[in-house]
Amino acid sequence: MTSRALLSTASALQDTHQPGALPLDFESVYHLYAAFVWRSLARLGVPSEQLADATQDVFLVVHRRLAAFEGRSSLKTWLFGIALRVARDVSRRARRRPTEPLPPGLPAASTDSPYESALRSEAVGLLYRLLDQLTPEQRAVFVLVELEQTSIPEAAEAVGANVHTVTSRLRAARKQFEAALRRHQMRHERRRP
């Protein structure tokens, strides 16, 4: 697809795809939302070394089901819902296959490679660590609302819960996030000379 065609299609794809609007084509959706899906998966806790595979899993579903997408929700919300399921799948597999203990003498490694760790900024690293303190349900809602600026009803649609439940999860997630941030700040303060 040429960039011009992509842009023209892109305008039809922004957020809510109206029923009867231009048919969605996979290439446009991919180009517009692949980075969003990747970041969403990272924010939902998919380890960096599995982000590529998980993104591919999301778009395999997208490729298969795009024709059935009716535009009742925003495309972004729909994609996030798929990403959420894939992230849960990754998490389940990780629990099912516990990491083998390292041979004695080897230091425990983080999930990031040294290169990735170097690239990742302090703020991003801290954000992800704080997100790790939330439950998966809280995390999904928090990511949608606080990081993606999604409305509560849309977030409810993405996570498959009602608005009241999502509101409650968001409130709890915010408290949890703030508390985790305060703990981090206190530790940081204590380390200062």
Add this chain to the structure above:
Amino acid sequence: MSHELGPDAQELIRRALSEEAGPSSAELDRIRRGVLGASLAAAALTASTKAAASGSWSSALLGAKLTAPIASAVAAGSLIGVAAAVASSVLGSPAPPGAEMQLVAPTPAAAGAGSRGLERGAVPPAPPPSAAPLPAEPTTPSSGPSAPPPSSPPISEEPQLSPIPVESLPTEPLAEPPVEPVRPRVRAPGAPPKPTPRAEPPRSRAPTTGSAPNSSAPNSSASNSSASTAAGGLAAELEVLERVRRELRAGRGAQALALLDQTSGGGQLGAERLAAEVFAACQAGRTERARRAAERFLRRYPAGALAARVRASCVELDRETP
């Protein structure tokens, strides 16, 4: 909202979002090619039996061969591509006129190419894909004990490849996101195994070339990680559908049905599995079960090539059924 984020939290989020890195363009391109490769494989195999659509479903299976994209996916060691291929070969559906499907063994070049396990299906960098052999990596189908290596359909020696434009490929609209992982299709320890029509040792996916990767061969941890991510549930689904396919090809619908009963559904190939149940029940003469399965299938997946085949099966559905 009674509780809003404080200024420190908001500032942290603002900074993090401005610094958050996304995937590189090369990474995005690899992912895209992997998705399209797997989808091409599924579409080509879905198309494989349309050529035989005038005959019975079983005869369509017998005549089904694979086209270039499938061959490329197999050559790439593409788990998803092969899974989709096998699943589709069980179910079959319309093919472009004259499309003859041929599964080819991976060429040494293809088997030796590639750098990582991400490209579970492989297509050329930009659509429409060309017929050229695709760079791909020999991946191990599964590193876990619960996911046996998928079997492959018989492999021919004729790599006659023909391109299929991505844009022309059918998609299978599904009503439910099929991303729920499939539990490994293994029996509980100690549980008596149900009788299977024949015990076949697991076959390697590409047994015809010496350079083809061995599933048990040691590999880099990176490619093992990539392959195993996709391998677990999908490999198990693949195994079941391949066994079902063999039973149906042999005219043993009852055994195919028993195989489906022994295993749980709900995976990424849910539509194919449910359609297989319809066809197996038809072949076993269990029309009532076939009808129920067909109704269930058409409620969930009312459109697409598989729906057409389900409607054309032995069941007689009410006109109201979508």
